[in-house]
Amino acid sequence: MLEPNALPTDETLDPQDWEPLRQLGYRMVDDMLAYLENVRARPVWQPAPDQVKTHFNQPVPLDPQTPEEVYDDFLENVLPYPIGNIHPRFWGWVFGTGTAFGALADFLAASMNTNSGDFDHHSAIHVEKQVIDWCKEMLGFPPSASGLLTSGCSVANLIGLAVARNAKCGFDLRREGNQGAPHRMVLYVSQQIHSSIQKSVELLGLGSDSIRYIPTNQNYQIDLDALKMAITKDRKEGLLPFCIVGAAGTVNTGAIDDLEALADICERENLWLHVDGAFGVWAALTPTASHLVKGMDRADSLAFDFHKWMYIPYEIGCVLVRHADLHYKTFSLTPEYLTRADQGRGISGGSDLPWYTDYDFHLSRGFRSLKVWMSLKQHGARKYGRMIQQNIDQARYLAGLIEAAPELMLAAPVPLNVVCFRYTRPDLDDKALDILNKEILVELQETGIAVLSGTTLNGRYVLRAALTNHRSRRADFDLLVSEVIRIGKQLGS
Amino acid sequence: MLEPNALPTDETLDPQDWEPLRQLGYRMVDDMLAYLENVRARPVWQPAPDQVKTHFNQPVPLDPQTPEEVYDDFLENVLPYPIGNIHPRFWGWVFGTGTAFGALADFLAASMNTNSGDFDHHSAIHVEKQVIDWCKEMLGFPPSASGLLTSGCSVANLIGLAVARNAKCGFDLRREGNQGAPHRMVLYVSQQIHSSIQKSVELLGLGSDSIRYIPTNQNYQIDLDALKMAITKDRKEGLLPFCIVGAAGTVNTGAIDDLEALADICERENLWLHVDGAFGVWAALTPTASHLVKGMDRADSLAFDFHKWMYIPYEIGCVLVRHADLHYKTFSLTPEYLTRADQGRGISGGSDLPWYTDYDFHLSRGFRSLKVWMSLKQHGARKYGRMIQQNIDQARYLAGLIEAAPELMLAAPVPLNVVCFRYTRPDLDDKALDILNKEILVELQETGIAVLSGTTLNGRYVLRAALTNHRSRRADFDLLVSEVIRIGKQLGS
Numbered sequence: 001m002l003e004p005n006a007l008p009t010d011e012t013l014d015p016q017d018w019e020p021l022r023q024l025g026y027r028m029v030d031d032m033l034a035y036l037e038n039v040r041a042r043p044v045w046q047p048a049p050d051q052v053k054t055h056f057n058q059p060v061p062l063d064p065q066t067p068e069e070v071y072d073d074f075l076e077n078v079l080p081y082p083i084g085n086i087h088p089r090f091w092g093w094v095f096g097t098g099t100a101f102g103a104l105a106d107f108l109a110a111s112m113n114t115n116s117g118d119f120d121h122h123s124a125i126h127v128e129k130q131v132i133d134w135c136k137e138m139l140g141f142p143p144s145a146s147g148l149l150t151s152g153c154s155v156a157n158l159i160g161l162a163v164a165r166n167a168k169c170g171f172d173l174r175r176e177g178n179q180g181a182p183h184r185m186v187l188y189v190s191q192q193i194h195s196s197i198q199k200s201v202e203l204l205g206l207g208s209d210s211i212r213y214i215p216t217n218q219n220y221q222i223d224l225d226a227l228k229m230a231i232t233k234d235r236k237e238g239l240l241p242f243c244i245v246g247a248a249g250t251v252n253t254g255a256i257d258d259l260e261a262l263a264d265i266c267e268r269e270n271l272w273l274h275v276d277g278a279f280g281v282w283a284a285l286t287p288t289a290s291h292l293v294k295g296m297d298r299a300d301s302l303a304f305d306f307h308k309w310m311y312i313p314y315e316i317g318c319v320l321v322r323h324a325d326l327h328y329k330t331f332s333l334t335p336e337y338l339t340r341a342d343q344g345r346g347i348s349g350g351s352d353l354p355w356y357t358d359y360d361f362h363l364s365r366g367f368r369s370l371k372v373w374m375s376l377k378q379h380g381a382r383k384y385g386r387m388i389q390q391n392i393d394q395a396r397y398l399a400g401l402i403e404a405a406p407e408l409m410l411a412a413p414v415p416l417n418v419v420c421f422r423y424t425r426p427d428l429d430d431k432a433l434d435i436l437n438k439e440i441l442v443e444l445q446e447t448g449i450a451v452l453s454g455t456t457l458n459g460r461y462v463l464r465a466a467l468t469n470h471r472s473r474r475a476d477f478d479l480l481v482s483e484v485i486r487i488g489k490q491l492g493s
Numbered sequence: 494m495l496e497p498n499a500l501p502t503d504e505t506l507d508p509q510d511w512e513p514l515r516q517l518g519y520r521m522v523d524d525m526l527a528y529l530e531n532v533r534a535r536p537v538w539q540p541a542p543d544q545v546k547t548h549f550n551q552p553v554p555l556d557p558q559t560p561e562e563v564y565d566d567f568l569e570n571v572l573p574y575p576i577g578n579i580h581p582r583f584w585g586w587v588f589g590t591g592t593a594f595g596a597l598a599d600f601l602a603a604s605m606n607t608n609s610g611d612f613d614h615h616s617a618i619h620v621e622k623q624v625i626d627w628c629k630e631m632l633g634f635p636p637s638a639s640g641l642l643t644s645g646c647s648v649a650n651l652i653g654l655a656v657a658r659n660a661k662c663g664f665d666l667r668r669e670g671n672q673g674a675p676h677r678m679v680l681y682v683s684q685q686i687h688s689s690i691q692k693s694v695e696l697l698g699l700g701s702d703s704i705r706y707i708p709t710n711q712n713y714q715i716d717l718d719a720l721k722m723a724i725t726k727d728r729k730e731g732l733l734p735f736c737i738v739g740a741a742g743t744v745n746t747g748a749i750d751d752l753e754a755l756a757d758i759c760e761r762e763n764l765w766l767h768v769d770g771a772f773g774v775w776a777a778l779t780p781t782a783s784h785l786v787k788g789m790d791r792a793d794s795l796a797f798d799f800h801k802w803m804y805i806p807y808e809i810g811c812v813l814v815r816h817a818d819l820h821y822k823t824f825s826l827t828p829e830y831l832t833r834a835d836q837g838r839g840i841s842g843g844s845d846l847p848w849y850t851d852y853d854f855h856l857s858r859g860f861r862s863l864k865v866w867m868s869l870k871q872h873g874a875r876k877y878g879r880m881i882q883q884n885i886d887q888a889r890y891l892a893g894l895i896e897a898a899p900e901l902m903l904a905a906p907v908p909l910n911v912v913c914f915r916y917t918r919p920d921l922d923d924k925a926l927d928i929l930n931k932e933i934l935v936e937l938q939e940t941g942i943a944v945l946s947g948t949t950l951n952g953r954y955v956l957r958a959a960l961t962n963h964r965s966r967r968a969d970f971d972l973l974v975s976e977v978i979r980i981g982k983q984l985g986s
Contacts, residue, residue, distance in 0.1 A: 006968075078616040104600065123571040123573075178699075198826060207668055347576065
C-alpha cells in the first residue's frame, strides 16, 4: 500500500515544521507549572483592567499569527486574570482547584481527540468504564448499575431526574410527552437544594410548580415529618409523587440530608430516590464523615462531581443509576448511521460494553475520563480520602477560630466543609451588619487576600467558606480570621 | 501580610519537587506532537487486544504510583488504541480531527482551571464573549443576539429548542410544565434530521409524538409542500405548531434544507426557526458553498459545532439565539449564593457582561472557549474557509472518481462534504450487494486503510465518507477508491 504524498496544493492545519511548536509546548509546560507552583505568592483575585477587557472587542481575525504571538497574547491578557479558584485561599462558592497532572492528562486527551460516544473497540471507552466501575466501588453502588461521565453535576442531576420521570410516570413519556400525564408529577427537595434541580425540572417540562420545597431542621437537613405530610397531601389531591431528591452537601452549609430515612420513605412510598451529591458524596472516603452519607448507596440515582472535591480540572461529573435498563430506556435511540455491524467485526461490531450514547443525550463525547483515571492511579483513593478529611478538619479548625473570636459568630453548624459566619459588633443592628459583612467580603476579594462568598441564612447575610481546596493550609485560616477582624474593625470605624 | 508556611501535617496534591513533573511534561509534549506528526504512518484503526481490555478491569487503586508509571500505563494501554478520527483517512460518521495547538490550548485552560459560569471580572468570560461575537460575525447574526459555548451540538440543539418551547407555548411553561399546555405543541423536521433533535424533544417532555418527520426531495432536503400541508393539517386538528428545525448539513448526505424558504414559512406561520448546523454552518466561510446556507442568518436559534468542521478538539459547540431576552428568560435562576454584589465591586460586582449561567443549565462551566480563541487567532478565519473549501473540493473529487469507476455507484448528490456510494456488481442483487458493502466497510477498517461508515438510503446499504478532516490529501481518495474496488473484487469472488 503506497502512502500518498502531499500535492503542493494540499493544505493542512498541522505545522510544516513541528520543532517550533515543540519548543512552544515546552515553554507552556514551564510556564503553567511555574504558574501553579507559585500561585500562593499571587493575589487570589484581581479584576481584569479595562484595557484588557477592551482587548476582547476585536473583530474576527482573518489572517494568521504565529503560535508564539498567540501565546504571548494569552500570557498578557488571559493568564494574569483568573477567577482565582486554584489559589490556596479561594473558598468561594464550591469551586475546584485542579492539579498540574490533571491538566497534563487533559492535554493527552485533547491530543488523542477521541470521541467517546460509541463503539467499544477503542481505549477511551474502557477508561470511562473503569472510572465508572471505580465510582461504584467507592460509593457502594452495585456492579450492575449503569454510569456516565458528564460535564458536571448539573447534567448528572438532569439525567438522574429524566430517568426518574420516565420510570415513574406510568406511561410512555418519551413518546407522548408530559401532556400525556394523567396527574401532575411532583418531587420533593429541601429548601436548601441546589438550583440545578429546579433548572432540570424546568428543562424536563415538569414545571417548577412540581417541586415541593420542604423546610429544613436546625441542621439544614430536610424535615422528615414535613416531607411525609407533603407526600400524603399531594396523594390526597390526586397528584403523582414520584421522586425525592436528597442533598449530600448543600451549597449553603454543607448539610447532608438523612439519606437512610429518605431511602426508607422512598421504599415505602414507591418513590425514586435521587441524591444530589455534587461534593458531599466524597465524604464516603473519609474516616470521620462517611457515616453522614449512609443510605446514599440505596439511591436509585446518584449525581456528583469530580471537579469539586476530587480536585480534578473542569469539567467532569458522574451519574450512577441503580437500574441500568431504566437508564438505557430513557436515552437509547439508534439512527441508521449508528447501527451496530452485523458481523461483530470492525469499529461498530458490538461486544459486551455499553455505548455511552445509549445512556446520554450527548452524541459526541470527549475523553474526559482520562484525567480521573490518571489522577486516581497517581494518588490512590486513600490519598483522596486524606485530602478530603483534611478539608473537613480545616473547616472544624476554622469554626473553632470563629467561636474563639468575640468579633465573629458561627452562623450554622459545620457538618462537613462549609463554614458560615458573620462579623458582629454589639452597637450595630442586623441590617447594618449585613452591609458591613458584604463590605468585608468585597474588601477581602479586592485586596486579593482571600475569596469567600456570601449567602443569606435565616434572613441574615453571612460570610461563607467552602473548602474543596487541596492547597489550603491550617495557617491560611488563621490569616483569614485575623484579616476579617482587621477589615471589620477598619470598615466599622 | 505574612504568607503562612506549611505545617508538616499539611498535605497537598501538588508535587513536593516540581522538576520531575516538568520533565514528564516535556516528554508528553514530545510524544503527543510526534504522535500527531506521524499519524499518517499508522493504521487508521486497530482494535484493542483482549489483554488491553482486561487491563481495565482492576479494582480502584488505593496506593499511589509515580506520575511516570501512570504515564507509561497510558502509553502502553491507551494511546495505541484510538478510534482513529485524527488520521487522514478517517471519514466515518462526522468526527473531528483536532490540532496539536488546540490540544495545547486545552492544557492551558485546564491549568488555569477556570470556572466560566459566572462573574465578569476575569478573563475567561471575556474570551468566551469574544468567541461568541466572532461567531455572530462569521455567521451573520446580529450583535444583540445571545450566545453560549456548549459541549457540542446536542446541547446547542437542546438549548435552542428549550427557548423555542418556552417562547412559543403561550403560558408560563417554566412554572406550569407541559401539563399546562392547552394544545400539543408540534415541530417539523425532515426525515434526515439528526437524532439529537428527537433526544432533545423527548428530554424536554414534549414527546416524540410531537415531531412531524417530513419527507425529503431527491436532494434529501425537506419537502416544502409536504411541510406546509402538515402545518395546515395540525392547525386544523387544534394542535400548536411552534417550530421548524432546518438542517444545515444532514448526517447522511450533507444536505442543507432550503433555509430561506423555511424562514419565510416561519415568518408567515409565526413559528420558531431553529437550524441544526452541526457542521454545515461553516459552509458560510467558503466561496463555493456559502450560498447553500443562505437564510441561516434569519434563524431564531442556530446550533453548531467547533469540534467537527472547525477541527477544534472535543468538546465544543455553540448556540446563538436571536432574541437574547428569550434565551435569558428560559434559564436565568439566581439562588441566594449567586446574587450580584450590591456594591458593584468584588468578584460578583456586576458590570455589563452576561453571566453565562443565566443562559445555560450548567452551573459550573470550564474554559472551553480558549482553544477556539487561540486557534482562530493562529490560523485566521480565511484559512478555515480554505480548509473547509478543501474538504468540499475533495468530496467532489471523490464523487468524480466514483462516477468514473464502473464498479462504483454514487448513491446520493454531493452538495457539501459527504459522499455516499456503493460497490456494485451486475450479477449480485440488492440484498447481496448490501452484504458485500458491509463486508467492504469492515475490511477497510480492520486492515487500517480507511474508516468509512455505512448508512441506508432508499432501502439500500451504502458506504459513506464524511470529510471534516484537515489532514486528508487528494491522493488519499485515490487510495480509498482503488482499495474499495480491490476489496470488493476479492470478497466478491
